[in-house]
Amino acid sequence: MDWWNEAVIGVKYVSTRGExxxxxxxxxxxxxxxxxxxxxxPKEWPTLSDEQIAALxxxxxxxxxxxxxxxxVEGEIPDETFRTMIDEAYGAxxxxxxxxxxxxxxxxxxxxxxxxxxxxxxxxxxxxxARMMDFVLAQRSAKATIVGATSGDTGGAAIEAFRxxxxxxxxxxxxxxxxxxVQQRQMTSVLDxxxxxxxxxxxxxxxxxxxxxxxxxxxxxxxxxxSGVNSINWGRIMAQVxxxxxxxxxxxxxxxxxxxxxxxxxxxxxxxxxxxxxxGLPIDKLIIATNQNDILARAxxxxxxxxxxVTPSASPSMDIQVxxxxxxxxxxxxxxxxxxxxxxxSGLKQSxxxxxxxxxxxRLRKGFSADRASEAETAATIKDVLETTGYLMDxxxxxxxxxxxxxxxxxxxxxxxxxxxxxxxxxxPAKFPAAVEEASGQYPDLPLWLSDLMDREEKFDVLENSIExxxxxxxxxxxxxxxx
Ligand SMILES: Cc1ncc(COP(=O)(O)O)c(C=O)c1O
Ligand SMILES: N[C@@H](CCOP(=O)(O)O)C(=O)O
Numbered sequence: 001m002d003w004w005n006e007a008v009i010g011v012k013y014v015s016t017r018g019e020x021x022x023x024x025x026x027x028x029x030x031x032x033x034x035x036x037x038x039x040x041x042p043k044e045w046p047t048l049s050d051e052q053i054a055a056l057x058x059x060x061x062x063x064x065x066x067x068x069x070x071x072x073v074e075g076e077i078p079d080e081t082f083r084t085m086i087d088e089a090y091g092a093x094x095x096x097x098x099x100x101x102x103x104x105x106x107x108x109x110x111x112x113x114x115x116x117x118x119x120x121x122x123x124x125x126x127x128x129x130a131r132m133m134d135f136v137l138a139q140r141s142a143k144a145t146i147v148g149a150t151s152g153d154t155g156g157a158a159i160e161a162f163r164x165x166x167x168x169x170x171x172x173x174x175x176x177x178x179x180x181x182v183q184q185r186q187m188t189s190v191l192d193x194x195x196x197x198x199x200x201x202x203x204x205x206x207x208x209x210x211x212x213x214x215x216x217x218x219x220x221x222x223x224x225x226x227s228g229v230n231s232i233n234w235g236r237i238m239a240q241v242x243x244x245x246x247x248x249x250x251x252x253x254x255x256x257x258x259x260x261x262x263x264x265x266x267x268x269x270x271x272x273x274x275x276x277x278x279x280g281l282p283i284d285k286l287i288i289a290t291n292q293n294d295i296l297a298r299a300x301x302x303x304x305x306x307x308x309x310v311t312p313s314a315s316p317s318m319d320i321q322v323x324x325x326x327x328x329x330x331x332x333x334x335x336x337x338x339x340x341x342x343x344x345x346s347g348l349k350q351s352x353x354x355x356x357x358x359x360x361x362x363r364l365r366k367g368f369s370a371d372r373a374s375e376a377e378t379a380a381t382i383k384d385v386l387e388t389t390g391y392l393m394d395x396x397x398x399x400x401x402x403x404x405x406x407x408x409x410x411x412x413x414x415x416x417x418x419x420x421x422x423x424x425x426x427x428x429p430a431k432f433p434a435a436v437e438e439a440s441g442q443y444p445d446l447p448l449w450l451s452d453l454m455d456r457e458e459k460f461d462v463l464e465n466s467i468e469x470x471x472x473x474x475x476x477x478x479x480x481x482x483x484x
Pocket of ligand 1: 120152153154231263264265266267268269270317318396426427
């Protein structure tokens, strides 16, 4: 593709908090979190015209991925190298279409994002990010220590993508006893020397807070050459933008608007939808679907973002209160005013809450809707969809389907019933067999190639919810630290 406007090629990245240096793509993905605590976003959004989007119709996933992501990496990763990375990353997916659509109702489609190696949508970005980071590190003859916090899926996908790589050690923090047994075994049964799993005595938000605080601890960060693979990393979001394009194109874009409902926790996946819209994809509505941990739905309703504590649910990967990527959206909603973002984030740190002012709140409500699914509603949706269509879905996807159906597009004045509704299916049901069986009576088996997973040997350490303990553990095991 050579039709990208020269003006937007080779995008630079700025921090949402305005105090970190502007970076090129390679530095931005290695940095993970900006050193002012903010998140990197492109300085400007590359846009595509309807004609350019139409020209992508009928192309393969890899072709579309290359076209959509090219301006973000231009001048930093050579075209041919980038194309090879994309082909390799998505060649490993076990479905020809990479992210196929399945119709489950009138104008309702499920986008299956779980055909990668760990059966979750995280593979889509992680398979590419690992290759890009490896490339940058090799070019610089450098090593990095990757850290990640997981409520279950990011950890497995990251470990699978980075296992055995000689330039990186990876440390994944998961909340002890709060991920599904399949999710845990996907992480802990990887025995490669560069992989370290830490079961933290705390919640996911504790794991995420420790990861973010390690980025703020300069001495430690430099000693271990710290890098992150949570969706704070722009490279993750960029790769997730692609499937909004592929699915919308299959359903008639750019000549037809499409809406999306996204099961949401850290706001990365739905923020990628926002980016696709900024780039020119005709998205009608983006619907935020939460489980009973509904901070985002409450924030949209009341304008007050207020942490209330996490209640474990059948969709554990979404048991999140501090939703990292919401900061990226707040930055946009406030006209890229980093002072406003800093005020809100410091309110969050000090008192666990902040208020969104009227104007940005109006913008938020214009582009997004939000609702929640209770535990009973989630289970009932799994059962109902199975009985009416024969399709078995996981609890996270069911949260999405429930919220999509509840949003009555016949009567709302915010989006049209004519536009197809795509619900993102973020995980395979076999990752959550107990919840799926309890809801539907049907036990979802793991695919054959993972059928011995629960018999595999485990390797992990249990640590207190303490940044000192986690840092000491990393210092002891990270090869980048031992070099200095
Ligand atoms: C299965 C599943 N669904 C949904 C989500 C929420 O995605 P996001 O954090 O990007 O909002 C996650 C994890 O984050 C997940 O693992
Ligand atoms: N649900 C996630 C939580 C971390 O999210 P991320 O997208 O920011 O990495 C998980 O499964 O770990």
